[in-house]
Amino acid sequence: MNVQFRSSADASVVAKTAIADCDIHPARRSMKDLYPYLAKRWHDHLETYGGHAYQGMMVGPPYPKAQPNASRRDAYPPEGGVQGSSLSFMQQQHLDPNNVALGVLNPLNTGQGLRNQELSAALATAINDWQIAEWTSKDSRLKGSVVVANEDGEASAAEIRKRAGDKNFVQVLLLSRNVEPLGQRRYWPIYEAAQEAGLPIGVHAFGFGGNPITASGWPSYYIEEMVGHSQCQQTALASIVLEGVLERFPKLKMIMIEAGFGWAPSLAWRLDRVWQRLRSEVPHVRRPPSEYIKDHIWWTTQPMEDPERRDHLFQTIDWIGWDKLLFATDYPHWDYDEPSRVLPAGVSDANRAAFYLGNARELYGIT
Amino acid sequence: MTSPIAGGVDCDLHPALPHLTSLLPYLNDYWRDQVTTRGMTDLESQSYPPNSPISARPDWRPAKGKPGANLHDLTTQALDPFGTSIGICNPLYGLQMVFSEDMADAFCRALNDWLVKEWLDKDARLRGSIVIPVQSVEKSVAEIERCARDSRFVQVLMLVMGDMPLGKRAYWPIYAAAERHGLPIGVHAGSNYHNPPSSVGWGSYHIEDYVAQAQAFQTQLTSLIVEGVFAKYPRLKMVMLESGFTWLPSYVWRLHKFWRGVRMETPWVDRAPMEIVRSNIRFSLQPVDAPPDPGTLNRLFDHMQSDELLLFSTDYPHWQFDGNAVLPDGLSPELVRKIMIDNPYATYTRLGGAGSKESAA
Numbered sequence: 001m002n003v004q005f006r007s008s009a010d011a012s013v014v015a016k017t018a019i020a021d022c023d024i025h026p027a028r029r030s031m032k033d034l035y036p037y038l039a040k041r042w043h044d045h046l047e048t049y050g051g052h053a054y055q056g057m058m059v060g061p062p063y064p065k066a067q068p069n070a071s072r073r074d075a076y077p078p079e080g081g082v083q084g085s086s087l088s089f090m091q092q093q094h095l096d097p098n099n100v101a102l103g104v105l106n107p108l109n110t111g112q113g114l115r116n117q118e119l120s121a122a123l124a125t126a127i128n129d130w131q132i133a134e135w136t137s138k139d140s141r142l143k144g145s146v147v148v149a150n151e152d153g154e155a156s157a158a159e160i161r162k163r164a165g166d167k168n169f170v171q172v173l174l175l176s177r178n179v180e181p182l183g184q185r186r187y188w189p190i191y192e193a194a195q196e197a198g199l200p201i202g203v204h205a206f207g208f209g210g211n212p213i214t215a216s217g218w219p220s221y222y223i224e225e226m227v228g229h230s231q232c233q234q235t236a237l238a239s240i241v242l243e244g245v246l247e248r249f250p251k252l253k254m255i256m257i258e259a260g261f262g263w264a265p266s267l268a269w270r271l272d273r274v275w276q277r278l279r280s281e282v283p284h285v286r287r288p289p290s291e292y293i294k295d296h297i298w299w300t301t302q303p304m305e306d307p308e309r310r311d312h313l314f315q316t317i318d319w320i321g322w323d324k325l326l327f328a329t330d331y332p333h334w335d336y337d338e339p340s341r342v343l344p345a346g347v348s349d350a351n352r353a354a355f356y357l358g359n360a361r362e363l364y365g366i367t
Numbered sequence: 368m369t370s371p372i373a374g375g376v377d378c379d380l381h382p383a384l385p386h387l388t389s390l391l392p393y394l395n396d397y398w399r400d401q402v403t404t405r406g407m408t409d410l411e412s413q414s415y416p417p418n419s420p421i422s423a424r425p426d427w428r429p430a431k432g433k434p435g436a437n438l439h440d441l442t443t444q445a446l447d448p449f450g451t452s453i454g455i456c457n458p459l460y461g462l463q464m465v466f467s468e469d470m471a472d473a474f475c476r477a478l479n480d481w482l483v484k485e486w487l488d489k490d491a492r493l494r495g496s497i498v499i500p501v502q503s504v505e506k507s508v509a510e511i512e513r514c515a516r517d518s519r520f521v522q523v524l525m526l527v528m529g530d531m532p533l534g535k536r537a538y539w540p541i542y543a544a545a546e547r548h549g550l551p552i553g554v555h556a557g558s559n560y561h562n563p564p565s566s567v568g569w570g571s572y573h574i575e576d577y578v579a580q581a582q583a584f585q586t587q588l589t590s591l592i593v594e595g596v597f598a599k600y601p602r603l604k605m606v607m608l609e610s611g612f613t614w615l616p617s618y619v620w621r622l623h624k625f626w627r628g629v630r631m632e633t634p635w636v637d638r639a640p641m642e643i644v645r646s647n648i649r650f651s652l653q654p655v656d657a658p659p660d661p662g663t664l665n666r667l668f669d670h671m672q673s674d675e676l677l678l679f680s681t682d683y684p685h686w687q688f689d690g691n692a693v694l695p696d697g698l699s700p701e702l703v704r705k706i707m708i709d710n711p712y713a714t715y716t717r718l719g720g721a722g723s724k725e726s727a728a
Contacts (some may be wrong), residue, residue: 262617
């Protein structure tokens with residue numbers, strides 16, 4: 001991660017190798033950007049009552065971020081608005097100089113994790129229309145994520161079916177933290193519809209479901225929330241495997257986004273060991289858990305694991321598979337990974353090509 | 368299989384309280400009366416359902432009663448086969464689940480007295496952990512002070528999942544008392560179930576709760592490190608018990624990366640997280656969450672970049688290994704000596720140093 005203060009002047013140099021960026025965050029200038037895609041009823045509702053989330057703050061996150069909007073200070077568009085809210089500046093600062101051939105949009109603060117389910121569903125539809133109108137229709141390198149009202153399985157499935165076959169979208173977006181662990185039955189209609197539509201499920205770190213971010217209650221600091229996302233992701237993935245989601249939906253592919261990948265081997269080993277002892281409790285889990293993970297799960301790279309010794313990184317990736325990693329920058333967030341610096345020397349050309357572009361093209365079916 | 372060497376210290380044994388009524392001789396009249404007239408039931412935690420396969424190895428399961436409840440079984444099954452010199456008893460009785468701090472206090476005092484009378488007095492190899500009424504920091508400190516007079520208590524025991532993250536300042540008087548008496552804090556797997564047993568809510572299955580222990584240990588390490596516990600109490604050791612350890616390297620890589628990025632938020636954390644782990648945190652050996660091939664395990668030890676972090680444990684009577692294969696394949700003789708003898712004695716200073724014959728108080 002690099003806290004960026006780079007002047008946009010050196011954006012004139014274009015990287016030679018094309019990349020996929022599997023985690024880009026387009027932002028709204030304000031909620032009003034969504035009004036063209038929302039019924040009038042909801043404009044009034046939002047202005048009167050706000051979002052009514054599973055957390056206490058009316059505005060802003062419970063743990064103040066390290067930088068405004070958790071974004072790079074050099075990413076404010078010259079025409080105004082928050083970081084990530086201008087397509088032309090995103091093109092100029094990121095997509096063009098970094099030679100991004102495929103950019104996957106993951107809109108956050110969208111209405112996922114709201115307690116009012118009707119509002120959540122209306123906002124999900126609006127944000128999907130907004131992605132097409134403001135982003136994917138204007139730059140063919142960008143692909144959207146189908147945002148769904150995650151706590152309402154039926155509404156989510158309807159939204160996925162509505163977008164099925166629409167080439168503007170390459171995945172369904174869920175967040176890791178929900179009212180219940182992601183393997184629970186209430187979320188199965190989402191998986192069923194995604195499998196039917198041939199769309200992978202991206203599970204991005206973050207979200208609110210009302211559960212403390214540790215199993216011992218709420219910690220004190222932003223760093224604990226940031227590190228804690230990887231523990232949330234581990235538990236959510238364990239739930240998906242142990243509830244038999246990947247047995248029930250055998251064609252489903254899932255992507256763990258922005259939660260790290262270094263923990264994947266140890267989690268898989270632990271699951272396998274414990275499953276050997278306790279499999280009579282979960283007879284629907286027919287294979288060792290590590291096999292489901294190996295067959296169904298992909299990982300985005302940012303924030304890239306960064307051990308002192310690069311051989312430790314390479315050994316960890318060998319355990320996961322070079323074919324399962326998807327490069328991501330997290331633009332415009334502050335903990336952005338710089339494409340040219342993220343992978344140490346010593347990687348074969350084939351692995352490097354897969355890591356930066358090939359795996360994403362294959363998974364998302366973008367040639 | 369790697370052979371154990373004689374003279375080791377088993378840092379995670381679980382003697383079981385047969386039943387809540389076993390505490391009656393150690394309770395005062397008021398609490399004895401409470402237990403009987405209110406018809407209180409056994410405080411068995413669902414972290415370890417007694418009949419769950421993980422709760423007892425099949426050949427360690429007694430014909431009747433709770434696994435781990437019999438002294439003879441424990442010594443012949445957990446100590447003798449491995450030539451163990453010292454065994455540290457960590458009672459996992461569900462006292463942390465109690466909501467009343469008065470009740471928790473009475474039961475903890477009774478449990479600690481029971482441990483002395485029924486176990487420590489009966490086998491000179493055994494040592495104990497002080498179970499504290501964590502519902503009250505004040506009462507916890509008092510219980511540490513009371514029990515610390517007996518040098519056979521070598522540790523203070525807490526659970527990895529509780530009401531608050533363990534680094535929170537409210538707990539610090541407990542850590543001050545522990546440091547003062549040369550007692551490491553043992554943090555054992557298990558929850559009081561006052562919060563959902565995972566950071567994403569209540570799972571459906573016991574197996575999920577068990578897997579999630581590892582993630583709970585990770586969040587607790589973050590809390591302990593970033594709140595500054597070890598900047599305040601540099602001589603305090605904390606031992607993660609039944610935590611697994613193969614998650615440690617990648618976990619620290621992530622913590623280190625964010626610490627570099629946002630250390631302005633916690634400026635008292637003036638050493639890199641891995642340095643703090645090396646100086647203050649230890650892990651019990653079992654369970655070894657790794658594939659059985661020595662190559663992978665040795666790469667993991669290399670990723671841990673220290674041979675001082677692991678402490679020998681059987682986790683008796685929990686089912687973590689079969690036969691005598693308590694040590695995973697491929698450990699060097701030097702590492703076996705570190706894990707079984709040097710590291711435990713360096714951690715538990717009340718044991719009096721490697722090889723010394725500490726007399727019971």
